[in-house]
Amino acid sequence: MELKNEILVTDAAKAHLKKVGAGHKGLRLTILGGKGCGGSEYELNPVVEIEAGDDYIDLGEGMALCIPSLDMLKLFGAKVDYIEDDLGNRRLDISNPNETGRCGCGKSVTF
Numbered sequence: 001m002e003l004k005n006e007i008l009v010t011d012a013a014k015a016h017l018k019k020v021g022a023g024h025k026g027l028r029l030t031i032l033g034g035k036g037c038g039g040s041e042y043e044l045n046p047v048v049e050i051e052a053g054d055d056y057i058d059l060g061e062g063m064a065l066c067i068p069s070l071d072m073l074k075l076f077g078a079k080v081d082y083i084e085d086d087l088g089n090r091r092l093d094i095s096n097p098n099e100t101g102r103c104g105c106g107k108s109v110t111f
Contacts (some may be wrong), residue, residue: 003057006072008079013061016082017044025049029080031111036073038101038108040080042094058079074098074111084101 021027024046035041047066050056055072056064067075078096085091097110101110 001055003055003067003072006076007056007057007067009057009059009065010079010081012082012084013080013092017065018059018061018063020044021046021059021063025062026059026066028054028066028068029071029075031074035108038103038110040111041108044092 011012015077026047027044028047030040030043032041032043033039046089047064050064050066051068053069054066058064065080075096078094078098082092082094083091083093096109098101098111099109102108
């Protein structure tokens, strides 16, 4: 199902995701359990085809950000952005109101 307002993907994030996923139908954002000190981690992988159980966000130019339906429950209301910090480091940033905590390095989260 195409998502319209459930997750906000900024223009900067869309441009970055299209660059990273070039040559594919898009990227799949999943939540991996049992990872890191927080217990879960976000992961992006290339998508060859959108799967029947995926929700997706149209990124434009024929690309999509696909999200497995079970993970969508944990991502509802999240904001995906591509940011540059004060030191010039650039990264994809997911601000998720469903998280109950993050580890010190920010890579793993708890729900």
